[in-house]
Amino acid sequence: MVYSKDTELYRRDVKSRGREFTAEEREKLVKPYLPPVPELLAPSKVSSRHSGVRKVKRRRQKPIRSFLKSKLHVLLYFAVHLVFGIYLRLRQTYHAVIDRVLALLYYHHRTPELIQKDVKNLSRLPEHLSVVLTLKGEEDGGLESLMEDVAELSAWCASIGIPLLSIYERSGILKSNMRSLHSLVFQRLSSYFGASQTPSFRLHAPSYPSYPPSATTTPALLPTTSTETTSPPTQSQRRRNIEVLLLSSTDGRDTLVDLTRTLAEMSQSHKLHPRDITQDLIDAELSATTSISLSPPYQLASQTQTPTTPKNQDTITTMSKEPDLLIIFGPYVKLDGYPPWQVRLTEIFCVGESGGGNSGRSGGRVEYQGFLRGLWMFAAAEMRFGR
Structure with missing residues (x-):
């Protein structure tokens, strides 16, 4: 419920385009009609709650399995490059040998x-x-x-x-x-x-x-050039x-x-x-x-x-x-x-x-x-x- 007196004051301020009251006065005018401010958590409680969430996530990640999976990916990557590199070198060597043999013959x-x-x-x-x-x-x-x-x-x-x-x-x-x-x-x-x-x-x-x-x-x-006809x-x-x-x-x-x-x-x-x-x-x-x-x-x-x-x-x-x-x-x-x-x-x-x-x-x-x-x-x- 809004009191009639406050309504008149608000309308008068609107007609004057905000020149009737200052910002503090307008805030004081509408403050009784605002909902209550919720109580904020203390910073210590917030940090403790976040740390608890991190601990739960770390427990769920299973670090040993993640470590083994990352090492397996590195090993596969190295093996593919090694095999492909050996294949390229062998092919290049083969062509180089054939090329040199042809150069000699x-x-x-x-x-x-x-x-x-x-x-x-x-x-x-x-x-x-x-x-x-x-x-x-x-x-x-x-x-x-x-x-x-x-x-x-x-x-x-x-x-x-x-x-x-x-x-x-x-x-x-x-x-x-x-x-x-x-x-x-x-x-x-x-x-x-x-x-x-x-x-x-x-x-x-x-x-x-x-x-x-x-x-x-x-x-x-x-x-x-013995004859004229070429x-x-x-x-x-x-x-x-x-x-x-x-x-x-x-x-x-x-x-x-x-x-x-x-x-x-x-x-x-x-x-x-x-x-x-x-x-x-x-x-x-x-x-x-x-x-x-x-x-x-x-x-x-x-x-x-x-x-x-x-x-x-x-x-x-x-x-x-x-x-x-x-x-x-x-x-x-x-x-x-x-x-x-x-x-x-x-x-x-x-x-x-x-x-x-x-x-x-x-x-x-x-x-x-x-x-x-x-x-x-x-x-x-x-x-x-x-x-």
Whole structure:
């Protein structure tokens, strides 16, 4: 029950918006109508009660069982890691031993004849070989080591007779060092074939001019000029002519984005009808990004001159076909941004753990035995093409 006097005082304070009474006066006004305050427990009683609860919980936890359970979990964790670690070491050791045995049995000694002997019994060889390389840190050689790998691969392909070699390196640093790379590859080919028999080669890169700008051929490799008609290159000439194509991540996703933007702008400006944007057009434009210009006697092995070829034809532009074989020098398959439309029908071979050594590091070393194993796999592969 609220007294009428207190009600009037409260309403008067509300009308004045709290200016009639102070906070203490308002508290004194409503205090008689509040419920009684419960008696609080003493701090000592509260602490004793909590300690009793803890003792009960500790008794219920059974410390010996909890200790044994935790030790069992640690033991199982250690056993799983031990078994898995032993398995990995044994597998790495096995691959390292096999790799070293192959390195002893098959070593080129920088002799093209020995390299040809290693592949002479293969039923087929790729006409376009592609390799995925990784730029290592400065402590592992950096750019210099990468260019050495390209030079070795070029010499091996020239010795075997592979006319087109494409090198994929994600950052594209090789494109900005084409002059130095050309000089290094030339020196390596000279050490393999001799100064008088150095194979002819050129470096190509999408959106970059070929190097050297004009095709030059060593005198020992010039075709016969007794007649005006240029005869098709012999097997020896094809073997000694090699084209090196440099690719990077910008030739993959960025190229597709630029092509999409260009076709959209042409369609909006009415320069190209949307019905003209077909699969064949897109395929031709994407393939043109990795096209190479060949000048006689720079020809792929699959190309032959027909009688209708003009005598004054100086340059033959050839679209670089999809790679027949892609070799990844690393412990696992990682395309790392490789142009996807270039590997639709490509055999992919990963060197595996032998490329990383027994230490488990994925160094991605380019070694001759790994290169040979890729060619062996390609020769034994059965091309079904979806059948």
